[in-house]
Amino acid sequence: MSNEYHLLGSTGLRVSRLALGTMTFGEAVLGSHDWGADEATARAVFDCYLDTGGNFIDTANLYTGGRSEELLGKFMAEGGTRDQIVLATKFSAPVSQDNPNLAGNGRKNMVASLEASLRRLGTDYVDLYWLHSWDRLTPIEEVMSTFDTLVRSGKVRAIGLSNIPAWYLAKGQLLARARGWEPIAALQLKYSLVERSIEREHVPAALELGMSVIPWSPLDYGFLSGKYTRGADGPAGEGRIQAFKDLGFHQPPTDQHWTVLDAVREIAADLGRSPAQVALNWITNRPGVTSTLIGARTLAQLDDNLAALDFDLTAEQSRRLDELSASEPGYPYQIFDLATRSPNLAVSARPRSFRD
Numbered sequence: 001m002s003n004e005y006h007l008l009g010s011t012g013l014r015v016s017r018l019a020l021g022t023m024t025f026g027e028a029v030l031g032s033h034d035w036g037a038d039e040a041t042a043r044a045v046f047d048c049y050l051d052t053g054g055n056f057i058d059t060a061n062l063y064t065g066g067r068s069e070e071l072l073g074k075f076m077a078e079g080g081t082r083d084q085i086v087l088a089t090k091f092s093a094p095v096s097q098d099n100p101n102l103a104g105n106g107r108k109n110m111v112a113s114l115e116a117s118l119r120r121l122g123t124d125y126v127d128l129y130w131l132h133s134w135d136r137l138t139p140i141e142e143v144m145s146t147f148d149t150l151v152r153s154g155k156v157r158a159i160g161l162s163n164i165p166a167w168y169l170a171k172g173q174l175l176a177r178a179r180g181w182e183p184i185a186a187l188q189l190k191y192s193l194v195e196r197s198i199e200r201e202h203v204p205a206a207l208e209l210g211m212s213v214i215p216w217s218p219l220d221y222g223f224l225s226g227k228y229t230r231g232a233d234g235p236a237g238e239g240r241i242q243a244f245k246d247l248g249f250h251q252p253p254t255d256q257h258w259t260v261l262d263a264v265r266e267i268a269a270d271l272g273r274s275p276a277q278v279a280l281n282w283i284t285n286r287p288g289v290t291s292t293l294i295g296a297r298t299l300a301q302l303d304d305n306l307a308a309l310d311f312d313l314t315a316e317q318s319r320r321l322d323e324l325s326a327s328e329p330g331y332p333y334q335i336f337d338l339a340t341r342s343p344n345l346a347v348s349a350r351p352r353s354f355r356d
């Protein structure tokens with residue numbers, strides 16, 4: 001990985017372009033599949049990521065039942081690496097199965113979850129605290145004011161939202177501005193060559209309102225690594241998708257997804273790169289993306305993925321991937337040109353990033 005760091009949203013926090021996701025740290029058994037990494041492998045992945053210049057590590061109280069945070073706490077303590085890491089964790093998941101206030105995004109759960117995460121991580125602050133998922137109940141006013149209090153307490157340095165509707169994040173950011181509260185620095189969203197729906201609302205909102213986009217599952221649970229083939233009942237081949245598909249967590253690839261994967265494979269072969277590297281390279285260069293969360297169950301996968309920034313796609317290769325993976329704009333987007341443009345004039349806005 002290059003020694004290049006980008007600022008997170010409108011903060012001064014510098015993060016590497018590839019972030020390490022640790023959802024796989026610890027035992028993660030689903031049915032007959034363990035899609036997690038044991039302690040020795042997790043440690044090797046952690047060490048290798050830091051050795052190559054990475055500084056941005058993501059976990060959650062939910063991951064492997066808290067084991068991911070515990071392992072990270074252990075590795076950071078043993079290596080004395082806490083300060084060099086931009087450490088991010090998340091709340092929303094139930095902390096208790098029988099207390100309705102220890103689940104979701106209310107103030108009580110935000111604070112209780114943070115205290116428990118800090119204990120498991122063996123630290124007294126996190127650099128970035130994420131709301132993991134919208135609970136469809138808690139008012140954004142309560143979430144943002146609690147975030148602000150946590151930042152002022154010193155236990156949290158920056159804040160972010162994951163898995164939320166765009167109207168909710170826009171309301172939250174404007175509220176923070178109006179009230180002088182800590183602004184949202186980043187959005188953690190599912191985004192890949194086979195999942196581009198956030199480009200309609202979330203990416204423009206992030207660019208407009210000064211937030212970084214941090215894609216999760218950029219390989220679509222490993223689909224874009226190219227290790228699966230078309231089987232009679234979905235992807236054939238060993239890997240995490242087999243563990244998740246019975247639960248309905250991984251949507252079966254469509255014909256368009258297989259077409260995109262064919263193009264990724266061809267481009268990878270032309271460049272002498274792996275399909276995973278091509279898919280990751282494409283997403284790291286999308287507008288609004290500051291850092292991309294890579295996932296790895298093995299050290300070999302991490303090595304493969306860390307090399308994703310060592311080359312450039314040609315303009316033609318990028319255009320081909322953009323076009324093949326594009327989805328229909330949908331309403332109301334498909335009527336804008338029709339309703340506002342004279343057909344014999346070409347008018348376009350200057351391309352921009354949120355730093356303009």
Ligand SMILES: NC(=O)c1ccc[n+]([C@@H]2O[C@H](COP(=O)([O-])OP(=O)(O)OC[C@H]3O[C@@H](n4cnc5c(N)ncnc54)[C@H](OP(=O)(O)O)[C@@H]3O)[C@@H](O)[C@H]2O)c1
Nearest residue numbers: 021022023216217218219220221222225239240293295297
């Ligand atoms: N906010 C959220 O709701 C949310 C949700 C999901 C993830 N995340 C975050 O995003 C991070 C990354 O997500 P993800 O793990 O789903 O990312 P991903 O890159 O889409 O999938 C990673 C998985 O794909 C396979 N893989 C990865 N690289 C490979 C390679 N080079 N060759 C072959 N197979 C490869 C491995 O699984 P197998 O070997 O088992 O097939 C690996 O565990 C997570 O760790 C977590 O921090 C956040």
